Amino acid sequence: MTADLTIDLDRLMGRIAALGRIGALPGGGCKRLALTPEDAEGRALVTGWFRDLGLDVHTDVIGNCWAIRPGRSGGAPVVMGSHIDTVATGGLYDGVLGVLGGLEVIESAIQAGIETERPLAVAFFTNEEGARFAPDMMGSGVAQGGLDLDEMLAKVGIDGVSVAEALAAIGAAGSHPVGALAPDTYLELHIEQGPVLEAEGLAIGVVTGVQGISWSEITVEGQAAHAGTTPMALRHDAGLVAARIAAEARAIADAFGPPQVATVGRIALTPDLVNVIPERAVLTVDLRNTDEARLQAAEARLFAQAEAFAAAEGCRLSRRTLARFEPVAFDATLVDAVEAGAAALGLTHRRMPSGAGHDAQMFAPRCPSAMIFVPSQDGISHNIREYTAPAQIAPGVRLLAQVALARAGRVDQKGQTE
Amino acid sequence: MTADLTIDLDRLMGRIAALGRIGALPGGGCKRLALTPEDAEGRALVTGWFRDLGLDVHTDVIGNCWAIRPGRSGGAPVVMGSHIDTVATGGLYDGVLGVLGGLEVIESAIQAGIETERPLAVAFFTNEEGARFAPDMMGSGVAQGGLDLDEMLAKVGIDGVSVAEALAAIGAAGSHPVGALAPDTYLELHIEQGPVLEAEGLAIGVVTGVQGISWSEITVEGQAAHAGTTPMALRHDAGLVAARIAAEARAIADAFGPPQVATVGRIALTPDLVNVIPERAVLTVDLRNTDEARLQAAEARLFAQAEAFAAAEGCRLSRRTLARFEPVAFDATLVDAVEAGAAALGLTHRRMPSGAGHDAQMFAPRCPSAMIFVPSQDGISHNIREYTAPAQIAPGVRLLAQVALARAGRVDQKGQTE
Structure with a gap:
């Protein structure tokens, strides 16, 4: 087995905190409803980090943003992603962890001199929460063809503004056509948003699908x-x-x-x-x-x-x-890889379904997709009390790195493809 | 058995309709909350009828109003009564029937030349509904010592006005001390406010007590x-x-x-x-x-x-x-008399408890008390759709006359006490 990638947990937690200050609520937590000025500020912060790292940033016409680190051999990328919009009384981790965790994997790989055969990408998708515009998982659904672009652009939110208008208002729409970027693999790290891992004292949930x-x-x-x-x-x-x-x-x-x-x-x-x-x-x-x-x-x-x-x-x-x-079952081979990765890293884990919806389920019909859960304190999410300790986040990011790099064809400094 | 008293149903229904026009609601029914100007207007109408008949009208300090026809031998009166206040979406019959039915008994007796040994009285009691001032059955409770006068006068209603202030505002308080008038017998005719009599096709409910x-x-x-x-x-x-x-x-x-x-x-x-x-x-x-x-x-x-x-x-x-x-059981002898009276008049009937509270339960601890129920259409009450047909009201009033006159010692024109 290849050596575990060393991640910079302080850097990751610093970024989570910085993003959490945008739309921060008085008692903690934050509110960054999709395509609001707060969301725009969050997008600017995160895409700034993408660009600082020299990644190729692509934004599509519904505002999904993809940051790609090229691979040695090209081909479809291994995409790590989630969302940065929140509900009205959101926490700091829901969605954000999957995006900034993916960024951390890429930055750590760059610093360690690790390359991949396939491109490695991190992405965030527009309006996963559905708290301003229904339906939820809108950006990922459009990106993967599960939802119709024009129909979604015409959806009107709780404030009477359409998706198209809101995209224009904050300049979030890019020029890339949806569906142009077809992932080889989709991986999403997320907080569990439920009490099972905490109750059973486990570090990792190997997510088998979405209920x-x-x-x-x-x-x-x-x-x-x-x-x-x-x-x-x-x-x-x-x-x-x-x-x-x-x-x-x-x-x-x-x-x-x-x-x-x-x-x-x-x-x-x-x-x-x-x-x-x-x-x-x-x-x-x-x-x-x-x-x-x-x-x-x-x-x-x-x-x-x-x-x-x-x-x-x-x-x-x-x-x-x-x-x-309908329920979504994740790719059996990829789920096995996540489980094997957890075991290889010596992390306590269990297989479990996701009780909530996630962007990963919109990718699952089109490419091998899977998710990694880390515990949620008291099982609480969509609440300003949402919390996962740094020591619980680190194993999830390490496992994400393990699986993503393997799927992308890890090439260490020695030049050997894993 | 003595001949059935002939009552004037048209006169009674005319009075019910006239009282119902005071506080009438647009869709039917009426609203005469206790001690409001509408209640004052209703009191004036009813006491006017009492006086037109030459009855001795006594109003006590909490606004209970008693109209007495003297008896040949004196003593405590046989009282027929109920209330004329309503809930906010009240009907025309709840309470009113017991008062105007009692008045009809006295007027019919006078017209038929029937006297009684004991005085015969009709009365209405303040704030039976409790819709403006809690508790309900206030006037009868005070009259019979179940509730404290000063405590009740201090009660503040839903509009911030006290009972004492409301009494003064409409001039409803009289000079008679409460408790001065101790009935020999208390009889209350009332609509059932439930579906049992209608469902069973019966004319009369012989009320055994209050749940x-x-x-x-x-x-x-x-x-x-x-x-x-x-x-x-x-x-x-x-x-x-x-x-x-x-x-x-x-x-x-x-x-x-x-x-x-x-x-x-x-x-x-x-x-x-x-x-x-x-x-x-x-x-x-x-x-x-x-x-x-x-x-x-x-x-x-x-x-x-x-x-x-x-x-x-x-x-x-x-x-x-x-x-x-706690439940209230009505006087067994009096309940038997109501039941025997119904049988004597050839009225279909059943014994039943009252599911709702009534003034009669405040009298029951101090004197023999009983109630007579007539059917409620669809069991509906406290609703503008409350309705009991004239043909269903007549048997109740005849039975009330039968029992009240017997208890008071009926003396027909021939001069024979029954």
Whole structure:
């Protein structure tokens, strides 16, 4: 095995802190919504670092930015990337770690005199969060053909501004056509955004894919009536049906077992009075699974049971889909390489799916793609309390370097291709 | 049996309609909150009718108004009463029927030349609804010693005005001390405000008492976390605990059987987002039973199960009592008399508890008291759609006359005491 690349953790943490000062929030964390002036300032800072390192910087028409270090033999690059936009109450690590971690890999390789056969690139993609413009993962989706460019440029954000207008306003659009840059391999280092690694005391999550997501909004219509004078047998309690659906969602997750998860995050009752039987309940159900067939089975059971609960209570039920994404499986060979790399570096690790969406899933259909997770303190993300300690970040970057350099064909100073 | 008293249904319905025009709402129904100018106008209309009939009108210091027709032998009066204040979206019948029905009984008796040994009275009591000033049943409670006069006069309403100020503002306070008028018997005709009589096709509800009421607010504290990245085993889902409590409330009602009822009318989740596990849930539970021991058993099971659900999910639970009233049982002899009267008049009827609170429960500890229910269309009350047809009102008034005259010692024109 080749020697572990020595990274400069202080330099990386300094850059994460510097980027975090742009759009910084009073209590910590930061807000850099996609294509805002704060995002523009962040882009300028990061592309400045790219250029300082002598990388070839390419920006495409939807604002994705790619910085390439040429390889000895040319060909498609091995791309390390993620995003630098944040949600409104974002942390310093979500997305940023994958971009600045990739930059750190390239800079460390340059300083160590390590070259690669293939080009090695670091990139950030426009509007991964979807917090200003829906859908999320927009830039990577357009870059890889999963989303239509013109359709995305026309999307209007929460502030009434279109993607095209916002790109123009901050001068973020480049001249490169989307899809011109087809990666050989895509690798994304990211914080877990969940509690599993911390709970199990592990350094690395070898991400096998991204869970499929099913979001439903269920509306139950019953009949309002007096809580004191209406016998139980004559009730049409929409709130009770909602409660039973919420309990059923948990029962489904328990019955299916991991990685199935199920969450009822919203319940709204009408009229919402202590002594009136609810005439209306609106609730959301979030189901996720890495297996599409299992996810469909969970949906089928939930919807059938919901209908049964409503019918038993003499209520009407309607349902609409708020979001639906099929699961994405990462490239088996590349996932094996990540796992082998973790083992080679002596890092504790486990295979796990990603519960959240990431740019990597937009690359997965077109090129071998994979992700590396590092722990999130208390499993918290999309929150100003988001935190991963430097000592937890370092192993992730070392592993990213290990896998990226190997995929790109590492050539040490001795001139030998690995 | 004495001949049925002939009442003038058109006169009664005309008075109900006339009172309903005071504070009338655009879509129907009316709003005469206690001690407002609308209430003052209603009081003036009704006391005008009392005086037109030559009754002795007494108003006490909290605005309860009593109109007495003397009896041949004197003694404590048989009082028929209820209230003429309404909720903000009130109907035309709630309370009003008991007052104007009582007035109709007295006027019909006068016209038929029927006298009584004891005085016969009709009364309305201040702020039965509690919609402007808490607590409800205030006037009757003060009149019967269940509530303290000075404490009630100091109560401040939803508009920042005290009861004493509101009484003064509309000149509703009289000079009679509270408690001076101790009834021999209290009888209250009221709409059911529930669906039972309509569902069973019955004319009369013989009310056996008022359910005890237990209102609790339960707060569950869990931990917010990402719906996608947090394994089920690591969750502390406050919303799930709330859902289980709501389902348990129904299970308790089912297990205990009638007259136990249980309602979860409010559920509020925090942060109330589709993809975030709720960190906080606040819900209300309304439990009612006519038997105090059963009500306590229902509370005990609910609270114990709630604690168990919270503990199983790793959540904390706290609870506060919003309201708690013990059940009231009406006088058995008087209830028997109401039932016998219904049978004698050939009216279909059933015994039933009242699910809602009424002035009668404030009289019950001090004198024989009972209530007569007539059907509510669709069980609806406290709503502008509240409705009871004239043909459903007439039997109630006839039965009220039957029982009141008998209790007061009916003396027909022939001079024979019944």
